[in-house]
Amino acid sequence: MSSVRLLIGTRKGAFILTSDGTRKHWDVSGPQFAGWELYHLKGSPADPNRLYASQTSSWFGQVIQRSDDGGKTWNPPGTKPEDLMGPDGMPKGESNMFLYDTSAETGKPLTTHQHYDGTQRPWEFKRVWHLEPSMTDPDTVYAGVEDAALFRSTDGGKTWRELAGLRSAKGHLWQPGAGGMCLHTVMLDPGNSQRIFVAISAAGVFRTDDGGRTWRPVNRGLKSQYELPDPDADVGHCVHRIAMHPSRPNVLFMQKHWDVMRSDDGGESWHEVSGNLPTDFGFPIAVHAHQPETVYVVPIKSDSEHFPPDGKLRVYRSKTGGHEWEALTKGLPQRDCYVNVLRDAMAVDSLDPCGLYFGTTGGQVYASADGGDSWAPIVRDLPAVLSVEVQTLP
Amino acid sequence: MVRIRVVLPQHLRTLARVEGEVTLDVEGPVTQRSVLDALEARYPVLRGTVRDHVTLKRRAFVRFFACEQDLSHEPPDARLPDAVATGAEPLLIVGAMAGG
Structure with a gap:
């Protein structure tokens, strides 16, 4: 029988929640x-047993953790005795090293971005917001970081290299939002x-077609009429999250700072599908596992009232790909609830019926085993939830 | 070669999988730099957690204490107190008070 494993990131640690395919009883x-x-x-x-985790701290910086047994044990990659030595015989310990590429052929021409005060600031690594493992190679994984950049590891997280061409896409005009200038x-x-x-x-949003x-x-x-001097600018929009159904990779859905948007041409053009939402501000957006036109959002009152x-x-x-x-x-x-749901804190499993999960800044993780028709909390009192991912296991 | 005692903050003890004090063999003058070089050589997982990978500057919320003194702002190549260099007193690496 299938089972599901939820990977929950919080302000004070990680939690793993597991259930069989009924999704009624959770460990x-x-x-x-x-x-x-x-x-x-x-x-x-x-390889579902290969997990990656971004562990960060204002005190001690970034640590990348990896599990090869589904989360039972973890190691920072590249720190086992057999991994340690570099060519000079010194330990490498580079799994937490995210160096912006400044080589002439890639990132060197661009080393600053716009700051809140309009000045140019050099890129400075702060943390990894998002880890995206390759669909085909367990040792290849992408890391979206703050200050915004994309890194890739092809050795299971032991070493990281920036894909610096991204910063050439008008990077000098990017600027941090209230949450930091993050690639999320x-x-x-x-x-x-x-x-x-x-x-x-x-x-x-940015796209590469050459790897x-x-x-x-x-x-x-x-359109960002209240956030940007030019509402239709090429860059500068505060995109909170994008999602796609794997069967239709040209159809993208977006929760922007304000507005829920849709693209039917791989991002070439977007149109608004907020329709009758009570507010079109929010953070996460997700697509049903089996119904590509079924989309989920969690409306939040406003940019200042999260x-x-x-x-x-x-x-x-x-169920109509937006609008309705x-x-x-x-x-x-349905009363007295004043939590937020952050951008990476919603996920769908691939069972039938499709399961949905989201976590709140109040520490609750809610689950639905019927496509969203009904919900129940799995846990109520975790630290503030930063991220929710789900694995559907055979 | 001298044997230096270092006390790590709890989170770094967990990361390095050590309990209690760490003892390190340090060659040459006993300074912040030489002690941290020895620490990172012995526990590579700690690279980047106490000082920056490249600039080797102390992270902002990390402090170095010894002999009831805050040595955080001493130059990295300044000699540590004799009591640390002889192993009589440990060097304390401390997570600064910063809320949370």
């Missing part, structure tokens, strides 16, 4: 890496290994 284990911020954990589609979404095209989408706050060497902004149709409107926690579902949305409330608190 909760953790915290792993207690006391550290776990921005994201994700499993390799090619990495989407690999299942049908085209050369195509990758990334999303950056506050810069927008990460060159990139261009794909933000036409986005909680659900009217104190009612409602997931909204569109219905509130899903069964099992969710």
